[in-house]
Amino acid sequence: MTLFRQIYSLLFSLFLLVVASLGYVQFTETQSFLTKQMESDLNNASTSLGLMLTPALEAGDTVAAETLVNVIFEGGYYNNIKLIWMVDGKQQEWNNPIKIDDVPQWFINLNLFKTIKKESTITSGWLQLAQLEITAHPGFGYHELWRIMSNTLIVFSLLFLVAIFTARLGLTWILKPLNALSEHAKKIAARQFGPDMPLPSTTELKDLVTAFNSMSAQLKHLFQSLDEEVGSLRKKNLTDPASGLPNRQYVVSRLNGWLSEPSSGALFLAKLDWLEEVHSKYGYQVRDETIRLLAEKLVQQLNEITPSVIARIAAFEFAFLVTDVEHDQISKYLQTLIRTINQEISKAGCKPNENFAIGVAERVGQMKVSDILAQADNALQKALKDNKTFHWFETTEQQIFTREQWRDNLSHAISNKKFKFRWQPIQFCNGDGVTQRELYCQLELGDKLTHAGQFMPYIELLSLGSLLDKCLIETVYEQKLLERNYEPLAINLTHQSLSDSQFHQWLNHFLRNAPQVERMCFEIPEAGVYSDLESCTRLCNIIRDNGAKFGIDHFGRQFGSMSYLQGLRPSYVKLDQSFAYYDEASHNSELCRAIINVAKGLDIQVIVTGIQEKAQLERFNELKTDAYQGFIAPPENIE
Structure with a gap:
């Protein structure tokens, strides 16, 4: 029972008692x-x-005596004479x-008045003439008692209702700060830190x-400190100081995550030797400023084409990872990248289309990861050797369908619900069973089964x-x-649906x-949260x-504050697959631990x-993670 109801019940009981x-x-x-009034009246009437x-x-006049008694008796105040x-x-x-009349029979049956009787002897001198006995009628008493108590009950009822209503309003007003404090406490327990409460007038x-x-304030500061620690570790371990772009370590971790899940895309490696020319002419400070400006332009121009990872992996080398896109x-x-580089080359006073590949x-x-890095590096070396601006690593794999064919096939599959499903169990780290299952879809086109990595880029594109x-x-x-x-079923939502x-x-x-x-369960990619938090x-x-x-899927992949967690309040987060490869000896372990602490906090x-084997899973035991997912428990066909 709430405090309000307890106090209200106490006041109700006390008032009812009064x-x-x-x-x-x-x-x-x-x-x-x-x-007493009836007794007095009876004595007077008898006398x-x-x-x-x-x-x-x-x-000895009997008729006269009877007439006198009738006069008194007809007043109705006497039961018997x-x-x-x-x-x-x-x-x-x-x-x-x-x-x-006007008195309920049940009230009369209560026998509230005892029989009042008066006996007297009528004498004349020493001579006794008659014996007179008068019994009072209780009608007057019942009538007056019922009238008085009815009026009293009505007044008391009105006073009772007014008092209870006033007490309710008064208690609501008095306990309003306490209710606000209760709501504030619930928000703090749920890790929702709003503005400070105003001080109430009640001293206690x-x-x-x-x-x-x-x-x-302390808990809010603690969460902000954890968030700032994540940002600091990202900047320290995964960011190139000169350009402000991700570094080689981040690119490798993203490649691991990208190649371990169904997807499509390409990796670009660019060697910008003209930056060395800038260095030799103007010094390292101008070179670093040129690199910073180049990085800003690359992010601005290329992300208009499609979201991508742009990183500086060496002094004059950059990497570009583009995912979920078609050929x-x-x-x-690639065309936008070449144009942007040439624009910056011209600004630096160098010749366009030279000294980069x-x-x-x-x-x-x-x-x-080693395969795609080797292919991109071979293509880069080929472009340098042939003195070309770019070289595309040749592949013998042909496109399954044209864009229009994809549109027709996918539209038909969606309209007729031709998708097939598999699901992957997500298991508790303590071995207590399965916490949920993630759903994967496949599409049968002709006699060939197409996985999501092949058709999802066209889903987004179209x-x-x-x-x-x-x-x-x-x-x-x-x-x-x-x-x-019995386990919940998780469905990944596309960026468009967000x-x-x-x-x-x-x-x-x-x-x-x-x-x-x-x-x-619905899973939202972290990139979608950063791109449109309001939606x-x-x-x-x-x-x-x-x-x-x-x-939240791919949690920790994006650069930025994690304060959005307080507003969204997700039931769970899925750590990005790149963290599955962390090692206690690497700098990535500090970042992994801090990101987990933000969510656990x-x-x-x-x-x-991205868990592939038990050795990977054991490294997460001390981090107090709740569950794991990966090919250690591979997807299963749904029969």
Whole structure:
């Protein structure tokens, strides 16, 4: 029971006790007063009637005596009058039944008034004439007692209602600071640190509010410190100081994650020897400033084509990782890269199309990091040897379909729900079983099974992401996949769905009417959060309000603050696969530990991804991660 209800119940009980006591006192006093009044009236009537009857009794006039008694009896205040003549023993009796108007019979049946009777002897000198007995009628007492108590009850009821209503309003106002303090405490427990509470006027609560404000400020500072520590470690270990771009270590970790999951794209290696010419002419300070300006232009121009990883991996070498794109978009990216480099070469006073070369290696089939690095480096060396601006590593693999063919095939597959599913168990680190299963989709085109890495770039390119997500969510329910296991089922949302307001409305309506929605999990890529936090917040609120869960995928991959976690409040985060290869001896271990601490500090479940063997998993034991995912427990076909 809440404190408000406890105090309210206490006041209710005390007021009820006071009202009952006052009612009891009023009732007994009124009853006693009416009894005495009836007794007094009975005495007066007995005396008066005795004096009136004396002449008639002396004369033996029965009719006159009866007439006198009738006058008194007809007043209705007497239940019974009995007159016994002493001369001959004659007895006369008058009775009035107990019937009282405007008084409930149950009240009369309570017998609140005892029988009041008065006996007297009528004499004349020493001579006894008659015996008179009068019994009072209780009607007057019941009528007056009922009227007084009814009025008293009405007044008390009105006072009771007014007092209770006033007490409720008063308690609400008095306890308002305490309620606000309770809500503030809940937010602190949920790691939501808002502005400080204003100090209440209640003296007893001031110290408590001050203590809570101090605790909230300290916890907020602690989280900010963890976030700043992550930023500092990223800058120290993964950022090139001259250009502000990621360094070689970051590129290698991203390559590991990229090649371990279905995707497409290409790796560019660029050697910019003209920077050495700038160095020899103007010194290292001008060279470093030129590198910084070049980096800004590369990020600005290339990210307009497609999001990519741009890194400085050596003094005059840069790497460019482009993911989830088709061949034509890679060509457009290459053209923009060459144009941007030539613009900066001209600004530096050097000749365009000279003293730089680019090697391009496109991802095909199953590749390792060493494979694609070797291909890109071979292409770079070939371009340098042939004195060309670029060389594209030749591949014998042909495109499966043209863009229009992809559009037709994917549109048909989405309309007719032709996708097939596999799922991968995500297991608790303590061995307690499976926490959830992640869903993967495949597409059968002709007699060949196409995996997501082949068609997902075209899903994004052709703006079919929202349609695909709707199709997959509906298919999950149509095939009753949620009933196959007790574990929640995780579905990855595309970038287009994150910012599509129509998809938001559709998902809200669908989840509101769907059964077992608590078993649904939706995964949002961290890159999508950074690109459109407002839309992601609206989508996450829809998911949470309908009882489903959501998590952040590729957690820790992006450069930037992790303060978004406080606003989104995901149920879990999936650590980026690049951290699966961390080693205690490497600088990456400090960053991995700090990123995990940020999520754990907000009571968010942390899932490690990319686990291939037990030795990898054991390195995460001391970091207190919750679950793991990887080919140590590979995806399974759904029968």
